[in-house]
Amino acid sequence: MSTDNLVDGLAQTSFVITASLSRIGAENDLSLTQLRVFGILRDRERLRMSTLADLLGLEKSSLSGLVDRAEQRGLVERAPNADDKRAVDVALTPSGQELATRVYGEVTEALRPWIDRLPKDDQHMLEHLLWRLLEP
Amino acid sequence: MSTDNLVDGLAQTSFVITASLSRIGAENDLSLTQLRVFGILRDRERLRMSTLADLLGLEKSSLSGLVDRAEQRGLVERAPNADDKRAVDVALTPSGQELATRVYGEVTEALRPWIDRLPKDDQHMLEHLLWRLLEP
DNA sequence: CACTGTAGTTCGTAACACCAACCATTACAA
């Protein structure tokens, strides 16, 4: 069956990407999950703990410690939510922002040579297909 | 820059795949890393601890515990290497083999609906591109 | 106003991954 091979290819690719992300994260003392937090928070202004947990696919309790550690390092900050006094918003601090863009730049640089083994046309095709797949 | 978007797409896709693998692994009491061990060992006969560690990108010491736990569950077994008395070979037991094929079947089933949102032609194209990228 | 649900935190537990230190064996060099 052909789907098997595609699944395999997706899994293998995942491992390659994940390895790069982990390595570059580690060089900056960031776990893969913390990297994801940064990736998510980089675009948006602020996010509630619970929605962040949902996006990451984590339990709320897992997120507390994660944010704790990042907050102690001054990369992230908590603020009470204006609308809901139970809720807590999380946002990147300026230094967190800076780290995020730097690390994601490094990731792109690290993957570029690997990606460039594919002709430009194929790169565009791949990009197109992946985003089609990722559509909601 | 277009590479950025491709890197992003690859990362996003990785997270989706990883989430599926983790979930299905968890349902079978297997961590993502154990799942990878099974995937690697499924094809080959037996592997030395060190080469397995290399393939996984792990320290030797990390592998010891990993294999310990799998061995205690009877999924994997150690055997002294014939050529090198220092080395230890690892292989799936029959019950490990069975679990491996079952779990990887479940993964394929889980991803199929997601993948099938892409027309068959696009699936083949994607598969082709990914494997081109994965070439050594 | 009581009651049920939701948002986060804390606590205890287990897996995971690393490093450093340690044997045993192998490879190599003088």
Next chain:
DNA sequence: TTGTAATGGTTGGTGTTACGAACTACAGTG
């Protein structure tokens, strides 16, 4: 060939990650 370095694995200690259960504080609803 014998001494020394390198390799293969394990052990022990540490920090991170993730979970579930129990808990507090606030929201929403009847």
